[in-house]
Ligand SMILES: Nc1ncnc2c1ncn2[C@@H]1O[C@H](COP(=O)(O)OP(=O)(O)OP(=O)(O)O)[C@@H](O)[C@H]1O
């Protein structure tokens with residue numbers, strides 16, 4: 001079972017590696033976008049799914065990463081790839097510091113606090129006009145080269161970012177710390193009397209999660225070569241990220257990635273034809289996911305698909 | 320040698336005094352039983368020892384170390400393990416993985432998964448849950464979830480084990496088994512503080528029994544002394560028990 005999963009994953013990976021030689025530029029962009037979401041969802045899942053802290057505003061660190069790369073490449077002429085470790089570092093340090101007070105909160109309170117953090121950082125960036133360009137946004141240096149090459153370049157860089165997130169999640173789930181996080185998710189009192197330094201592990205989980213999301217932000221900024229506070233700190237990202245995590249299964253390593261692929265590909269195939277109602281359909285889909293399959297498609301349909309399971313979930317949720 | 324000592328311990332929740340002026344100690348190697356009516360403050364005392372809630376006044380020391388301002392995980396590393404009266408299994412983790420958490424983070428602080436698994440299996444076999452070790456504890460009956468509490472605590476290799484009503488809901492056979500196991504653990508040198516309503520079992524295993532009533536110690540003595548004490552009979556055991564005991 002486990003071996004089968006790993007073989008499947010590597011097969012999937014092989015397909016992704018060769019895909020740029022088959023598909024068009026348009027699909028490369030769609031897939032790069034999918035990798036971006038997969039990175040955000042997988043990275044955020046360390047704090048959200050593994051540790052059980054609904055960091056709704058985790059996108060804050062995506063924005064921070066984007067601006068770290070933005071400012072470093074424009075103001076200081078630092079090469080793009082060199083900025084990425086700094087994106088990770090700023091996410092790690094920021095979440096590490098904020099985590100000490102904020103991770104005392106739980107559930108909805110924590111979720112709202114993270115949104116508060118996201119909004120605050122957005123305001124700060126918005127007001128630091130001299131460094132960040134404020135609400136006007138920031139234009140990054142454009143990568144020189146053939147469009148075909150650039151498409152492939154970002155495709156592979158974003159894919160590596162996604163793989164890094166998956167790898168780190170996988171490692172965490174396998175080693176000692178993974179047990180601590182999962183224990184914290186279920187019951188912090190029980191975890192702490194069993195010897196787990198819960199504040200430390202929660203903060204560490206959030207910091208690692210923020211670091212990964214920060215890298216994704218940095219790549220995004222250079223890829224689009226234009227960022228502004230209102231898109232990178234919020235927008236539809238938090239909601240989509242949550243839907244992807246829930247759809248694929250919050251407690252698993254690859255669930256958020258699978259959720260990202262399903263949602264992004266469906267979105268591209270179907271809804272791009274109905275631009276006007278795109279947002280509405282997305283909203284409805286998210287509501288359905290939360291109502292009917294909050295544990296993810298794999299957990300819910302373990303023994304096969306059935307409508308009864310969907311209804312059971314609905315009943316349990318409404319209690 | 321005194322292992323755990325409570326001096327003038329008091330605990331209030333707001334204006335509600337739950338424990339008042341509690342003095343008592345547990346010697347190394349002893350089993351001390353704690354009995355008393357519902358709401359007497361038994362679980363509250365255990366929460367103070369494991370530092371899950373702060374002591375209002377007084378001090379608790381363990382091996383001479385003051386516990387008052389410690390964190391729960393520091394208590395665990397000092398060699399104190401406990402169970403919860405209202406069981407707290409980690410759902411989503413198997414029984415084995417639940418117990419591995421204890422082996423990983425308890426006093427032994429094991430690093431490798433293989434070591435933790437071995438330690439966990441040992442603890443699981445002591446409580447007799449080997450047949451369900453790969454199950455999710457949420458689907459187990461309460462008696463087995465209580466055993467899981469004990470296994471997790473044992474995997475931490477504690478010097479002092481705090482058991483909070485682990486025998487509730489067990490069959491006669493299971494009661495006999497668990498008392499045997501508790502006595503075996505005592506032989507291995509584990510000191511225990513055991514809260515229990517099952518009088519037959521607590522009488523059998525305890526060296527001394529502490530009787531709490533309305534947050535106060537009303538008596539302390541050997542099992543035999545306890546059942547003969549009029550104050551205890553009146554507050555907790557009831558006249559019927561006194562007659563049966565004779
Ligand atoms: N967190 C709390 N806040 C307020 N009051 C509490 C709290 N925890 C316990 N109490 C109160 O403290 C008193 C003692 O409770 P405790 O749980 O220690 O009793 P107990 O002796 O363990 O009883 P039982 O045999 O029912 O388990 C009770 O009156 C209870 O309502």
Ligand SMILES: [Mg+2]
Pocket residue numbers: 361362363404483
């Ligand atoms: Mg109690």
